[in-house]
Structures are given as structure tokens and as C-alpha cells.
Amino acid sequence: MKNKLSVILFWAVCWGLAEAVIGFVLHFAENSAGILLYPFGAYCLFMAFEKSGKKAVVPVLVTLITAFFKLSNLAFTSPEFHYRVYFPVMAILSEGLITSGLLFITTLVPVQNLLINPGTKK
Known part of the structure; x- marks a missing residue:
């Protein structure tokens, strides 16, 4: 779980700082x-997905x-x-959820891989 959390935080911080700055x-x-920013966001999402074991x-x-x-x-x-912040946030959410x-x-992905830690053993 710690590894997945560090993967999530690392890629979120990378994309978040790029978007914020x-x-x-x-x-x-x-x-x-x-x-200009969506390709980098998609790259962060792909990398987080791969590094997490495709969760x-x-x-x-x-x-x-x-x-x-x-x-x-x-x-x-x-x-x-403020609309110049709200609209990009809505775009980030829609881009991320669609991706x-x-x-x-x-x-x-099989259903058992959807959760980070389902608590059951195979």
C-alpha cells in the first residue's frame, strides 16, 4: 500500500505542479x-497506472x-x-476521468484488480 500511495502522490504532484505553475x-x-498540458497529464496518468500494477x-x-x-x-x-481556475479544474477532472x-x-483489467487492497487472498 505504501508503494501505491507514493506512486499516486508522486505523479499527482508532478501533474499538479505543472498545472498550478x-x-x-x-x-x-x-x-x-x-x-499543451493534456499530453503531460495523460503521461502522468499512464505512468501512475503502470507503476501501480495496473490498478x-x-x-x-x-x-x-x-x-x-x-x-x-x-x-x-x-x-x-476565478473562472480561470475553475474551468481548468473541471477540464482536469474530465480529462483524468475519461483517460x-x-x-x-x-x-x-479483471475485477479483482480494481481495488488497491481488497483484503482477500487468491
Whole structure:
């Protein structure tokens, strides 16, 4: 469990910091920052999925933690520009959940591998 938690946190921090720092600047500079940031986010999700032993819940957790990182940008924006944080957070959640669903479908993960620690022995 510790290994999976470290994998989740590592890839969530990588994607979250990229979104919070690079995305913060790009979203104020242009409207299509997601085109530049999604490939890195997808890479983080794929790597977390692979490093965790192909547990389908891991990319979902990475996505949720990344969205919380991006919400930290609310502290640095004035209230009239909060939409520039909310919309990217919604995009992160939708990108992450769709990518997680595609990972689940394309790898044909057995049901017993969906949970991180089901508590049963084979």
C-alpha cells in the first residue's frame, strides 16, 4: 500500500505542479493551455497506472489530487478571474476521468484488480 500511495502522490504532484505553475501562466496568456498540458497529464496518468500494477483506481486518485493542486491558484487570482481556475479544474477532472476510463477499457483489467487492497487472498 505504501508503494501505491507514493506512486499516486508522486505523479499527482508532478501533474499538479505543472498545472498550478505552468498552467497558471498559460491560462492568463492564452485560451488553449489545455492543448499543451493534456499530453503531460495523460503521461502522468499512464505512468501512475503502470507503476501501480495496473490498478484502475490509481489514475482517478491522481486526477483528484491534481485538481486540488490546481485549486491552490485561487489564492493568487482576484475574484473576477476565478473562472480561470475553475474551468481548468473541471477540464482536469474530465480529462483524468475519461483517460482513466479508457485505461480501464483498453487493458481489460479483471475485477479483482480494481481495488488497491481488497483484503482477500487468491
